[in-house]
Amino acid sequence: MSNNLKKIDIINHLNKKTGFSKIHSNKIVNDLIDIILENIKTGQLNIKNIGSFKVISKKQRLGRNPKTKKEYVISQRKTVSFAPSKFLLKDLNKIL
Numbered sequence: 300m301s302n303n304l305k306k307i308d309i310i311n312h313l314n315k316k317t318g319f320s321k322i323h324s325n326k327i328v329n330d331l332i333d334i335i336l337e338n339i340k341t342g343q344l345n346i347k348n349i350g351s352f353k354v355i356s357k358k359q360r361l362g363r364n365p366k367t368k369k370e371y372v373i374s375q376r377k378t379v380s381f382a383p384s385k386f387l388l389k390d391l392n393k394i395l
Contacts, residue, residue: 306332310325311324339352347384349383350383350384354378355379356375356376357376357377357378358375360373
């Protein structure tokens with residue numbers, strides 16, 4: 300697998316690994332994404348042995364294009380932060 304995964308790459312890998320059809324694999328991946336999104340919207344999602352997702356609200360601020368020096372307003376928005384679990388980091392460090 301490459302470093303930049305697309306959803307279709309995950310579907311194909313699931314198809315090869317489990318023998319499920321691509322249609323069934325697609326349904327599984329879409330359902331998983333839907334479950335994660337629904338739970339993140341509540342503010343925080345903890346997945347044991349993987350990590351936690353947290354919604355962060357960013358305030359409106361003034362930004363600047365470094366090339367043209369033109370200033371513009373960056374609107375208020377929400378973003379998601381991910382913190383890996385200790386188990387995931389420990390497992391990752393075994394590989395490296």
